[in-house]
Amino acid sequence: MWSLNKVSVSEFPKCLVSYGGPQSNSMLALAAITNYKNRELAEEEKEGTTRMNNNGSRNNNDNDNDNDNDNDNISISTPIRFVYYTKKLPRFLKNQPNGNLFRALSLGMELKELSREEYSNLFEHRSEDNDGGGGREGKRPPMGLMAPAPNSLYVPQGGAFSSALVGVNRLSEEIYTYWLEHGNDRPLTIFVPGGTCTTALCLHHGLKRLSLLADREDDDNGDYSSSAKSMMDIEVVVVPCVGDAAYARKQMMSLSTQIGAKADDIPAILQPEPEEQENLTSSSRRKYFTFGKPNKEILETFQELQKENNLLVDLLYGAPSFSIMFRHWDEDMKKNKDKPSLSPDLSFDPNQPLSSGREIMYVHSGGLEGITSQLLRYQHIGLMKIKDVQLPGRRNKKKGTEQTNT
Known part of the structure; x- marks a missing residue:
């Protein structure tokens, strides 16, 4: 855009x-x-x-x-x-x-x-x-x-077309420059919610392009020892919010060929839950969420992020993405509760992108304007009370305050 x-x-x-x-x-x-x-x-x-x-x-x-x-x-x-x-x-x-x-x-x-x-x-x-x-x-x-x-x-x-690459290239440059200045040589994993997965795919290629340019600069300058640019370790992971991993892979492979890259040169895809879980049958394994369908786990994540972290995300991409990320975090914490909080191995594992001590960045994809309409759907099926939904043109009543039209 x-x-x-x-x-x-x-x-x-x-x-x-x-x-x-x-x-x-x-x-x-x-x-x-x-x-x-x-x-x-x-x-x-x-x-x-x-x-x-x-x-x-x-x-x-x-x-x-x-x-x-x-x-x-x-x-x-x-x-x-x-x-x-x-x-x-x-x-x-x-x-x-x-x-x-x-x-x-x-x-x-x-x-x-x-x-x-x-x-x-x-x-x-x-x-x-x-x-x-x-x-x-x-x-x-x-x-x-x-x-x-x-x-x-x-x-x-x-x-989802190749023109999107221009805008996401700018995002790539902003992230790359920020991490070069503030990352202190730490490895970074960027999580991006995926619908058509356009942003994740283009960000993946944009960051790769910047890394290649940095390597060429080092070659031209003959400096191979202390270049922070050439040592930048940044990976992109997409969290499917529409469809599943197969759909995300198909979308990204199609777009990757459109922009002149190899079809399989795509970001890692976060699975709906950690793969290494014992005593789970296929029917009991958790899956990706159905896009747009109210879900109690999504609502709880939305409320937790807002109340405990003062972080407001949307209910179509943000909250579902964090819900799936929390599944991986929770499992990793159980496995490593007696181990140091920072893993000595910071290499990127595409099958377990949240299991190491790498720094995490989440790219917000917008959608805050639609929160009210989504919460009304949760209220409609009984997961929320109407007093907890901020309706347009109205401030919710609190003790000692008057309702005011805006």
Whole structure:
């Protein structure tokens, strides 16, 4: 999204087209970009109109008729559109939009609801050929999806196309520079929640590129002894939040080939629980969470992070990721309760990425605006009380305070 936002308004597509869930972070980001570009466009038109009026005023005495003609010829550009396809909304969400959907609609998004069959035929059962292509043009749209306007840009679900590499490269540089300055030569493992797994895959390649550049600098300088850059040990691990490990692997292998890398050059994938657990049958083993479905373990993690660590995460990616990470941490603590807290072996083990003494970084993927809508779903099935949900336009009552509209 960062690269899309950097496109000048004169070169920006006349329409963005995407699809996905009604509370998607990508949907809200695209709506915000479109709204921002429309404000830029309006400002440019305003400045252009002012210049034309000023020129007309200076020549007003001699060219009244010409000035009138100039004003008549001032064109007002068509606003940039954002068209978003999703499945039929639940009745409660259609009647009272909230969270990311409410914000995206308020920013001017055009919502197109499709039946499950229509949505599946267009987006879920599209051919592999539709997954090809890259660059700023993105992937080709599915067969049967007509462009709403000339010069439309199709953005796949979750922004999963090669243009994402530009924005994530900037993230890679920020992380790399920060750890070079503050890491004190400690090994670092970066955990990234995964939907389409685009961020994790691009971050993996971005950091590898920076390490290779650092090695080449060392070769050119003839310095092989004390370069902190060449000794940087940073690994990326993706935590699947949509689908399972097989889905994450398929998504990342496809995108890896699109950006010109080897298909198997992908980050490690965190399993739903530690592999080495005794006396567990396949039926009793814990699995990945179903995306978007309220879950007691997710809610408990969300509440623990907020109350004990003052850390607010979303319930679609953040809390599920930490829940799975906690499973690995808890098992590692049981195994090493009588051992030193810092393992002497700091090498990265892709099968047990949380079992060593490496430093941990978590990349937050957004979504805080949708917390209220998610908590309402937990309240609906009885896992929360309505008084514990912060509703829009209302502050929850506490003793000694009055309810205030905001």
